[in-house]
Amino acid sequence: MTPRGLRVLVVVASKHGATGEIAAALARALADSDVGRAAGLTAVSLPAEQQPDPTPYDAVVLGSAVYVGRWLEPARQYAATHAGELRNRPVWLFSSGPIGQPPFPPDDPHDAGPLTQLTGARSHRLFPGRLEKSRLSFGERAMVTAMRAPVGDFRDWEAVRAWGNEIAAEVLRLNPAPAVAS
Numbered sequence: 001m002t003p004r005g006l007r008v009l010v011v012v013a014s015k016h017g018a019t020g021e022i023a024a025a026l027a028r029a030l031a032d033s034d035v036g037r038a039a040g041l042t043a044v045s046l047p048a049e050q051q052p053d054p055t056p057y058d059a060v061v062l063g064s065a066v067y068v069g070r071w072l073e074p075a076r077q078y079a080a081t082h083a084g085e086l087r088n089r090p091v092w093l094f095s096s097g098p099i100g101q102p103p104f105p106p107d108d109p110h111d112a113g114p115l116t117q118l119t120g121a122r123s124h125r126l127f128p129g130r131l132e133k134s135r136l137s138f139g140e141r142a143m144v145t146a147m148r149a150p151v152g153d154f155r156d157w158e159a160v161r162a163w164g165n166e167i168a169a170e171v172l173r174l175n176p177a178p179a180v181a182s
Contacts, residue, residue: 005040006171009057012064013048013075018129018153019065019096020047022160026061026094029164036168048074054082059090059171062119064111065129066097071111079115087120090174092167094125096155122170125163128154 010027014020027043030036036043046052054060064075079086093116095109112124 005042006058006175007056008041008043008059008061008167008171009052009054010043010045010061010063011048011052011054011075011078012045012062013072013078014096015065015067015072018155019063020045022094022096022127022155023061023063025157025160026063026164026167029161030061030168030171033165033168035165035172039168039172041168041171048072048078051078051081054085054089057089058175059092059167060086061092061094061167062086062115062121063094063096064109066095066109069110071095071109071115076111076115079119083118086118090171091119091121092123092125093119093121094127094163096127096129127160128156 008027008030010023010030012020012023014023023045027045030043031041033041035041048062048064062075062079064071093112095112097109108124108126112126115121116124
């Protein structure tokens with residue numbers, strides 16, 4: 001038997017890639033944090049559509065882009081399908097969606113509360129998103145133009161890294177002696 005480091009799964013539903021990039025940055029922050037490196041923590045980011053099995057992981061972060069106040073269906077489906085497994089390990093949720101300069105609308109997505117209860121998540125974090133018209137469908141561009149939505153990349157990479165550091169410390173606190181693989 002050889003010891004293994006802590007493992008964190010970051011599962012994400014992303015429509016135009018911005019939320020997927022947040023998930024990838026979060027996975028890097030978890031592993032690259034001082035605590036993560038010291039614990040030998042590894043983190044992987046996978047699309048919710050792949051329905052990755054959470055059972056081999058010590059913790060899970062589940063995130064989704066938000067459109068019209070709702071998470072994308074693949075993330076909601078992932079939470080429902082794996083609710084039992086998720087409730088048996090530390091889980092965090094994140095949403096990406098508000099755009100423009102702060103202050104953003106303070107409201108969490110409609111799904112945040114029910115999904116927190118379903119998964120037993122420790123917390124939910126809301127990150128600003130990105131809006132690039134070139135990535136949108138014709139209908140989406142028309143809606144964005146009609147709403148006069150601000151265009152640009154509003155993601156806060158420092159906030160993503162800081163949250164990754166917080167989660168890594170909490171995962172280590174909850175799992176002080178890493179599991180042993182057989």
